[in-house]
Amino acid sequence: xxxxxAIARLAPVLDEFQPGHVWxxxxxxGNAGALTLDVLSALAQADAVVYDALVxxxxxxxxxxxxxxxxxxxxxxxxxxxxxxxxxxxxLAGLGKRVLRLKGGDPYIFGRGGEEALALARAGxxxxxxxxxxxxxxxxxxxGIPATMRGINKAIILATGHAAGSPEDLxxxxxxxxxxxxxxxxGLKNLSRIVASLLEGGxxxxxxxxxxxxxxxxxxxxxxxxxxxxxxxxxxxxxxxPALIVVGEIVSMRAELTxxxxxMRSA
Ligand code: SAH
Numbered sequence: 001x002x003x004x005x006a007i008a009r010l011a012p013v014l015d016e017f018q019p020g021h022v023w024x025x026x027x028x029x030g031n032a033g034a035l036t037l038d039v040l041s042a043l044a045q046a047d048a049v050v051y052d053a054l055v056x057x058x059x060x061x062x063x064x065x066x067x068x069x070x071x072x073x074x075x076x077x078x079x080x081x082x083x084x085x086x087x088x089x090x091x092l093a094g095l096g097k098r099v100l101r102l103k104g105g106d107p108y109i110f111g112r113g114g115e116e117a118l119a120l121a122r123a124g125x126x127x128x129x130x131x132x133x134x135x136x137x138x139x140x141x142x143x144g145i146p147a148t149m150r151g152i153n154k155a156i157i158l159a160t161g162h163a164a165g166s167p168e169d170l171x172x173x174x175x176x177x178x179x180x181x182x183x184x185x186x187g188l189k190n191l192s193r194i195v196a197s198l199l200e201g202g203x204x205x206x207x208x209x210x211x212x213x214x215x216x217x218x219x220x221x222x223x224x225x226x227x228x229x230x231x232x233x234x235x236x237x238x239x240x241x242p243a244l245i246v247v248g249e250i251v252s253m254r255a256e257l258t259x260x261x262x263x264m265r266s267a
Pocket of ligand 1: 054104105110111134135139186217244
């Protein structure tokens with residue numbers, strides 16, 4: 001059965017995008033397959049799409065008649081200020097447009113969706129959230145690292161490495177002490193600081209670590225090492241942003257799973 005037929009059979013009852021409303025949506029980690037039907041429908045109905053750097057251009061093809069506003073990091077320049085983004089959303093909604101604010105991954109996970117929702121609520125603009133597959137879970141699924149595994153972990157920590165080393169940084173040593181795997185967003189630049197803090201927190205330098213770049217896209221790459229070696233390994237491999245750092249025993253499951261898969265193929 002073709003995709004169009006499958007969607008026709010599902011006959012999803014999706015909300016109508018009202019003029020003057022803002023939908024804060026997540027486009028998922030990169031591949032079109034992880035888009036939700038809600039987001040697809042929002043793209044088809046939007047008058048204006050305000051998107052960030054992590055949204056793939058192919059997704060925007062679904063909204064050929066919408067005005068497109070890029071609001072994100074451009075070639076190493078600082079991000080657009082958050083207050084400029086919210087002002088833009090409010091202004092477009094005030095003009096009676098159906099405004100789709102589209103972010104990579106999930107809007108509420110390190111996407112500043114909470115701040116945007118707050119600003120819209122304060123301005124009296126009706127809005128809703130359309131969740132997306134966050135890159136951590138997209139990446140782990142893509143490279144074969146289970147996010148939780150009975151006997152290995154009982155929790156999983158999603159952390160930002162953005163402020164690593166600064167006074168408002170989080171307590172990495174405390175995270176390390178939980179013994180639970182940690183997935184770090186925006187951590188590549190601060191990888192050495194993060195590694196040092198985790199080692200100080202008591203993690204062994206042999207703890208497995210994966211760095212996954214551009215997960216779920218054609219540019220996806222993975223580097224596997226341990227806490228002691230990951231910095232050098234990521235550097236040697238030329239890993240660049242966007243990348244996630246996965247720290248913990250769950251990373252070692254990947255080798256087992258890929259070995260088994262290879263053996264089955266050759267059997
Ligand atoms: N809201 C997004 C995260 C935005 S913060 C989400 O839910 O995924 C930006 C960070 O997300 C990047 O620095 C990187 O750590 C991570 N990221 C986003 N997309 C990624 C991808 N395809 N592969 C690897 N990391 C990604």
